[in-house]
Structures are given as C-alpha cells and as structure tokens.
Amino acid sequence: MGNDSAKKTIVVAFLLCVVCSVLVSAAAVMLRPLQDTNKSLDIKKNLLLSAGVITNPKATAAEVNEAFQSVETKLVDLSTGEDVTGIDIDSFDVKKAAKDPKFMESIPANKDIARIRNKSKFAKIYLIKKDGQIDQIVLPFYGKGLWSTMYGFLSLATDTKTVKGIGYYDHGETPGLGGEVDNPRWKSLWAGKQPVNDNFEPILKVIKGNVDTSSPEASHQIDGLSGATMTSKGVQAMINYWLSEQGYGPFLARFRSRGV
Ligand SMILES: Cc1cc2nc3c(=O)[nH]c(=O)nc-3n(C[C@H](O)[C@H](O)[C@H](O)COP(=O)(O)O)c2cc1C
Numbered sequence: 001m002g003n004d005s006a007k008k009t010i011v012v013a014f015l016l017c018v019v020c021s022v023l024v025s026a027a028a029v030m031l032r033p034l035q036d037t038n039k040s041l042d043i044k045k046n047l048l049l050s051a052g053v054i055t056n057p058k059a060t061a062a063e064v065n066e067a068f069q070s071v072e073t074k075l076v077d078l079s080t081g082e083d084v085t086g087i088d089i090d091s092f093d094v095k096k097a098a099k100d101p102k103f104m105e106s107i108p109a110n111k112d113i114a115r116i117r118n119k120s121k122f123a124k125i126y127l128i129k130k131d132g133q134i135d136q137i138v139l140p141f142y143g144k145g146l147w148s149t150m151y152g153f154l155s156l157a158t159d160t161k162t163v164k165g166i167g168y169y170d171h172g173e174t175p176g177l178g179g180e181v182d183n184p185r186w187k188s189l190w191a192g193k194q195p196v197n198d199n200f201e202p203i204l205k206v207i208k209g210n211v212d213t214s215s216p217e218a219s220h221q222i223d224g225l226s227g228a229t230m231t232s233k234g235v236q237a238m239i240n241y242w243l244s245e246q247g248y249g250p251f252l253a254r255f256r257s258r259g260v
Pocket of ligand 1 (some may be wrong): 051146147173174175177178179225227228229230231232
C-alpha cells in the first residue's frame with residue numbers, strides 16, 4: 001500500500017481512533033476511584049463548612065477527614081424517621097436512589113413545592129458531636145431554583161428548630177444574582193433563625209428586601225437575594241419541603257421524642 005492510497009489513510013485513521021479510544025477509556029476507568037474520593041471529600045468539606053465546623057474553604061483532605069471524625073452518618077427512612085438497616089450507608093447514593101425504582105417515590109404534584117418530582121425513600125442525615133454529645137443535625141436538601149436543581153446542607157441545633165448554618169454545594173444559578181446563595185454575608189443571616197413554628201411546621205419566608213428585625217415574624221424570615229426573586233422563592237420552598245412531613249419531619253419528631 002502506497003502512502004497516498006485511500007485504503008492506507010482509512011486504516012491509519014481507524015487504528016488511531018482505536019488507540020485513542022482505548023487510552024481515553026483506560027484513563028476514565030483508572031481515574032474513577034480518584035474522582036469518587038474527591039467527590040466524597042468535597043461533599044464532606046461542604047457539610048462541615050455549612051455547619052461551621054470548619055471555616056476554611058481551602059481545608060486540606062487531612063483537615064476535612066480529621067474534622068469529619070466528629071460526624072455520625074445515619075440512613076433514615078423518611079416516612080417513619082427510623083434508621084434503615086441492612087444497607088451500606090457509605091456506598092448508598094441518595095441522588096441515584098431518587099431515580100432507582102427500588103428506592104424512589106413519586107411526590108404528589110400538590111406536595112412537590114421543591115419541584116423535584118421524585119425522591120429517595122431513604123436519606124442520609126449527619127449528627128455532629130461535640131464533647132461526645134450531639135451538637136448539630138445536618139440535613140442534606142435540594143430543590144429547583146430558577147435555572148437549576150440546587151443542592152445544599154441545613155444545619156439545625158438539637159432543638160430541631162434553630163438554624164446553625166446553611167450552604168449550597170452545587171447549583172447553576174447566575175453568579176451575582178441567584179448565585180449569591182454562596183455569599184457568606186447572606187449565609188450568615190441564617191444562624192439563629194427558626195424556619196418552623198412552635199408545632200415544628202415549616203413557615204420559612206425568604207422575603208423581598210430586608211427583614212424588619214422588629215417584626216414578630218423576623219425569626220422565620222430571611223432577606224431575599226436581590227434581583228433573584230425566583231431563586232429566593234426556590235430556596236424558601238426547598239427548605240420548607242425538607243422540614244415538612246414529606247421530608248425530615250418524621251426523623252426530627254423521633255429525635256425530639258427519644259433521640260437517636
Ligand atoms: C441573564 C439573567 C440571569 C438571571 N439569573 C437569575 C437567577 O439566577 N435567579 C433569579 O431569581 N433571577 C434571575 N434572573 C432574573 C429573573 O429573570 C427575574 O427577573 C427575577 O427573578 C425577578 O427578580 P427581582 O424581582 O428580584 O428582580 C436573571 C435574569 C437574567 C436576564
């Protein structure tokens with residue numbers, strides 16, 4: 001076959017494609033465990049940042065793992081609030097479970113205020129301990145903003161009604177508008193707020209403008225994100241959803257009545 005023959009060009013191009021695809025596939029397979037480790041580390045870091053256990057967003061893997069020693073992870077059945085047994089908690093992926101017929105549950109449209117359609121029947125909750133005692137309960141949550149599904153953590157005190165911290169670790173809202181959910185100043189407004197009433201029913205309002213601190217409702221309200229009313233409404237809806245009977249309500253009731 002001469003160098004100018006069409007056949008040789010096709011054979012060389014074909015072989016090049018095969019070699020490249022093998023290399024790319026091998027790299028993808030070999031890097032997978034590293035990617036999984038980094039993903040899990042990132043989630044741990046965001047959880048600890050949301051709860052204020054660590055404050056440095058650039059904390060090293062060693063610092064994150066060290067701080068995570070104080071965290072106990074539980075897998076709970078959302079409908080009863082009871083522990084799920086017989087499933088490996090570390091490998092259980094709640095995001096995947098929300099799409100798996102074995103674990104998913106459709107949310108009736110009239111209850112789906114977070115606009116997520118389906119959820120996993122089982123969810124992870126995190127108990128942060130201080131001096132051997134539970135100090136914070138961290139609840140993962142998600143729901144629709146304007147452009148994207150937003151994923152975050154809400155940390156509550158052990159009275160199950162007072163916020164200790166909040167943080168989003170994945171969203172696609174516009175930087176400077178809905179993306180201001182990442183703004184430390186806005187996040188700091190949450191500490192001490194009570195998104196539920198005395199009967200533990202969710203009543204959070206993310207209002208347009210600033211909260212009137214003299215209002216009796218102020219403890220249930222958060223300043224809206226300016227120029228981002230739609231994202232703000234999404235935040236309000238998702239927090240209220242996950243604190244309701246549909247979300248962590250049964251677990252929080254169990255925690256209040258008899259701990260964990
Ligand atoms: C390019 C672009 C990006 C926007 N991003 C967001 C966003 O992330 N979140 C949001 O609520 N509104 C966003 N908006 C604004 C909404 O379209 C809508 O005007 C707004 O939610 C109304 O809020 P306001 O009453 O606070 O202005 C964006 C608008 C434009 C033009």
